[in-house]
Amino acid sequence: MADIASRRLALVLCAAATAVSLAACGGEPGSNASTATESSGDFDFEGSTPLGKVIPIDARESAPAFEGELLDGTEFTSSNLAGDVTVLNFWGSWCAPCRIETPEFQAVYADVLDSGVRFLGVDVKDDRQMAQAFVDSVGVTYPSLFDPRGEVAMAFRGFPANVVPSTILIDRAGRVAAVYVAVVPEEDLRGALDQLAAEETPR
16 A cells, blocks of 8 residues: 555656646747747737627737747848738648638738738748748748747737637737637638728827
Protein backbone atom coordinates (compact mmCIF):
# COMPACT_ATOMS: atom_id res chain seq x y z
CA MET A 1 0.00 0.00 0.00
CA ALA A 2 2.84 2.40 0.87
CA ASP A 3 4.39 1.67 -2.52
CA ILE A 4 1.11 2.51 -4.30
CA ALA A 5 0.73 5.75 -2.32
CA SER A 6 4.28 6.76 -3.20
CA ARG A 7 3.61 6.18 -6.87
CA ARG A 8 0.43 8.27 -6.73
CA LEU A 9 2.28 11.12 -5.02
CA ALA A 10 5.00 10.99 -7.66
CA LEU A 11 2.40 11.19 -10.43
CA VAL A 12 0.72 14.21 -8.80
CA LEU A 13 4.04 16.02 -8.41
CA CYS A 14 4.97 15.24 -12.02
CA ALA A 15 1.64 16.59 -13.30
CA ALA A 16 2.07 19.76 -11.27
CA ALA A 17 5.58 20.31 -12.60
CA THR A 18 4.36 19.77 -16.16
CA ALA A 19 1.55 22.31 -15.71
CA VAL A 20 3.98 24.93 -14.41
CA SER A 21 6.31 24.24 -17.32
CA LEU A 22 3.52 24.60 -19.89
CA ALA A 23 2.35 27.85 -18.32
CA ALA A 24 5.86 29.25 -18.60
CA CYS A 25 6.13 28.18 -22.23
CA GLY A 26 2.90 30.00 -23.01
CA GLY A 27 4.61 33.34 -22.52
CA GLU A 28 7.76 32.56 -24.46
CA PRO A 29 6.76 33.14 -28.12
CA GLY A 30 6.03 36.81 -27.60
CA SER A 31 9.38 37.52 -25.95
CA ASN A 32 11.76 36.71 -28.79
CA ALA A 33 9.68 37.00 -31.97
CA SER A 34 10.06 39.61 -34.69
CA THR A 35 6.38 40.55 -34.46
CA ALA A 36 5.72 42.80 -31.48
CA THR A 37 2.34 43.53 -29.92
CA GLU A 38 1.04 45.98 -27.36
CA SER A 39 -1.82 44.70 -25.21
CA SER A 40 -2.71 48.09 -23.77
CA GLY A 41 -5.77 48.31 -26.01
CA ASP A 42 -9.17 47.92 -24.41
CA PHE A 43 -10.38 45.15 -26.75
CA ASP A 44 -11.36 41.87 -25.14
CA PHE A 45 -12.96 39.18 -27.32
CA GLU A 46 -16.42 38.19 -26.12
CA GLY A 47 -17.83 36.57 -29.25
CA SER A 48 -17.98 36.85 -33.00
CA THR A 49 -20.01 39.42 -34.95
CA PRO A 50 -22.76 38.21 -37.34
CA LEU A 51 -21.54 38.26 -40.93
CA GLY A 52 -22.20 41.57 -42.67
CA LYS A 53 -22.87 43.37 -39.38
CA VAL A 54 -20.74 45.71 -37.28
CA ILE A 55 -20.57 46.39 -33.56
CA PRO A 56 -22.54 49.51 -32.48
CA ILE A 57 -20.22 52.50 -32.15
CA ASP A 58 -20.79 52.97 -28.42
CA ALA A 59 -19.92 49.31 -27.76
CA ARG A 60 -16.58 49.28 -29.62
CA GLU A 61 -13.24 48.96 -27.87
CA SER A 62 -9.81 50.21 -28.90
CA ALA A 63 -7.66 47.87 -30.98
CA PRO A 64 -4.19 47.07 -29.64
CA ALA A 65 -1.03 48.29 -31.36
CA PHE A 66 1.13 45.79 -33.21
CA GLU A 67 4.10 45.75 -35.55
CA GLY A 68 6.17 43.29 -37.51
CA GLU A 69 7.60 42.39 -40.87
CA LEU A 70 5.67 42.09 -44.12
CA LEU A 71 6.17 39.11 -46.42
CA ASP A 72 8.54 41.21 -48.54
CA GLY A 73 10.69 42.03 -45.50
CA THR A 74 9.43 45.61 -45.04
CA GLU A 75 8.89 46.75 -41.45
CA PHE A 76 5.28 47.62 -40.61
CA THR A 77 3.46 49.19 -37.67
CA SER A 78 -0.25 49.47 -37.05
CA SER A 79 0.11 53.24 -36.66
CA ASN A 80 0.26 53.29 -40.48
CA LEU A 81 -3.44 52.40 -40.48
CA ALA A 82 -4.55 55.41 -38.42
CA GLY A 83 -7.52 57.29 -39.83
CA ASP A 84 -8.62 54.56 -42.23
CA VAL A 85 -11.08 51.69 -42.01
CA THR A 86 -8.99 48.51 -41.86
CA VAL A 87 -9.70 44.92 -42.85
CA LEU A 88 -7.35 42.67 -40.88
CA ASN A 89 -7.52 39.16 -42.33
CA PHE A 90 -5.81 36.14 -40.75
CA TRP A 91 -4.88 33.47 -43.29
CA GLY A 92 -2.40 30.74 -44.17
CA SER A 93 -1.28 29.09 -47.39
CA TRP A 94 -2.24 25.74 -45.80
CA CYS A 95 -5.83 26.91 -45.19
CA ALA A 96 -8.29 25.49 -47.76
CA PRO A 97 -11.11 28.03 -47.05
CA CYS A 98 -8.58 30.85 -47.58
CA ARG A 99 -8.35 29.81 -51.23
CA ILE A 100 -12.03 30.73 -51.57
CA GLU A 101 -12.06 33.83 -49.39
CA THR A 102 -8.80 35.54 -50.45
CA PRO A 103 -9.70 36.17 -54.13
CA GLU A 104 -12.98 37.75 -52.99
CA PHE A 105 -11.11 39.97 -50.52
CA GLN A 106 -8.80 41.03 -53.33
CA ALA A 107 -11.82 41.95 -55.47
CA VAL A 108 -13.24 44.13 -52.69
CA TYR A 109 -9.83 45.69 -52.02
CA ALA A 110 -9.47 46.67 -55.68
CA ASP A 111 -12.82 48.47 -55.50
CA VAL A 112 -12.24 50.36 -52.22
CA LEU A 113 -8.53 51.11 -52.67
CA ASP A 114 -9.13 54.85 -53.08
CA SER A 115 -11.90 55.26 -50.52
CA GLY A 116 -10.01 55.23 -47.20
CA VAL A 117 -10.18 51.47 -46.63
CA ARG A 118 -6.98 49.51 -45.96
CA PHE A 119 -6.47 45.76 -46.14
CA LEU A 120 -3.77 43.95 -44.18
CA GLY A 121 -3.33 40.20 -44.25
CA VAL A 122 -1.74 38.36 -41.35
CA ASP A 123 -0.08 35.13 -42.47
CA VAL A 124 0.02 32.71 -39.53
CA LYS A 125 1.66 29.34 -38.84
CA ASP A 126 3.23 29.37 -42.27
CA ASP A 127 6.44 29.19 -44.26
CA ARG A 128 7.38 32.52 -45.87
CA GLN A 129 8.16 30.98 -49.27
CA MET A 130 4.87 29.05 -49.38
CA ALA A 131 2.96 32.13 -48.23
CA GLN A 132 4.47 34.27 -50.98
CA ALA A 133 3.69 31.59 -53.57
CA PHE A 134 0.06 31.61 -52.39
CA VAL A 135 -0.15 35.40 -52.63
CA ASP A 136 1.34 35.33 -56.13
CA SER A 137 -0.98 32.56 -57.33
CA VAL A 138 -4.09 34.38 -56.11
CA GLY A 139 -2.93 37.78 -57.33
CA VAL A 140 -3.21 39.53 -53.96
CA THR A 141 -1.91 43.10 -54.09
CA TYR A 142 -2.51 44.20 -50.48
CA PRO A 143 0.28 43.58 -47.94
CA SER A 144 0.49 40.79 -45.38
CA LEU A 145 2.42 40.54 -42.15
CA PHE A 146 4.46 37.36 -41.76
CA ASP A 147 3.41 36.18 -38.31
CA PRO A 148 4.18 32.44 -37.97
CA ARG A 149 3.62 32.49 -34.19
CA GLY A 150 0.23 34.20 -34.36
CA GLU A 151 1.27 37.07 -32.11
CA VAL A 152 -0.93 39.70 -33.75
CA ALA A 153 -3.98 37.60 -32.94
CA MET A 154 -2.77 37.21 -29.34
CA ALA A 155 -2.66 41.01 -28.99
CA PHE A 156 -6.44 41.03 -29.44
CA ARG A 157 -7.15 39.58 -26.01
CA GLY A 158 -9.17 36.39 -26.04
CA PHE A 159 -9.35 36.30 -29.85
CA PRO A 160 -9.29 32.67 -31.06
CA ALA A 161 -5.96 32.75 -32.90
CA ASN A 162 -6.30 29.16 -34.10
CA VAL A 163 -9.39 29.89 -36.22
CA VAL A 164 -8.24 30.64 -39.77
CA PRO A 165 -9.50 32.37 -41.79
CA SER A 166 -10.86 35.04 -39.51
CA THR A 167 -11.23 38.79 -39.95
CA ILE A 168 -11.23 41.87 -37.72
CA LEU A 169 -12.59 45.20 -38.97
CA ILE A 170 -11.17 48.37 -37.38
CA ASP A 171 -12.95 51.70 -37.77
CA ARG A 172 -11.35 55.08 -38.52
CA ALA A 173 -11.02 55.82 -34.81
CA GLY A 174 -8.94 52.67 -34.25
CA ARG A 175 -11.73 50.70 -32.58
CA VAL A 176 -12.67 47.07 -33.28
CA ALA A 177 -15.86 47.27 -35.33
CA ALA A 178 -16.38 43.59 -36.15
CA VAL A 179 -14.84 40.17 -35.51
CA TYR A 180 -15.72 37.43 -37.99
CA VAL A 181 -14.56 33.98 -36.95
CA ALA A 182 -15.44 32.34 -40.27
CA VAL A 183 -15.08 32.72 -44.01
CA VAL A 184 -16.52 36.14 -44.94
CA PRO A 185 -18.43 36.12 -48.25
CA GLU A 186 -17.71 39.06 -50.55
CA GLU A 187 -21.21 40.55 -50.25
CA ASP A 188 -21.07 40.46 -46.44
CA LEU A 189 -17.68 42.18 -46.40
CA ARG A 190 -18.93 44.86 -48.78
CA GLY A 191 -22.03 45.40 -46.61
CA ALA A 192 -19.98 45.85 -43.44
CA LEU A 193 -17.53 48.22 -45.13
CA ASP A 194 -20.45 50.28 -46.49
CA GLN A 195 -21.72 50.67 -42.91
CA LEU A 196 -18.31 51.81 -41.66
CA ALA A 197 -17.77 54.14 -44.60
CA ALA A 198 -21.09 55.83 -43.87
CA GLU A 199 -20.06 56.70 -40.31
CA GLU A 200 -18.91 60.24 -39.57
CA THR A 201 -15.17 60.74 -39.44
CA PRO A 202 -14.12 61.05 -35.76
CA ARG A 203 -12.73 64.41 -34.72
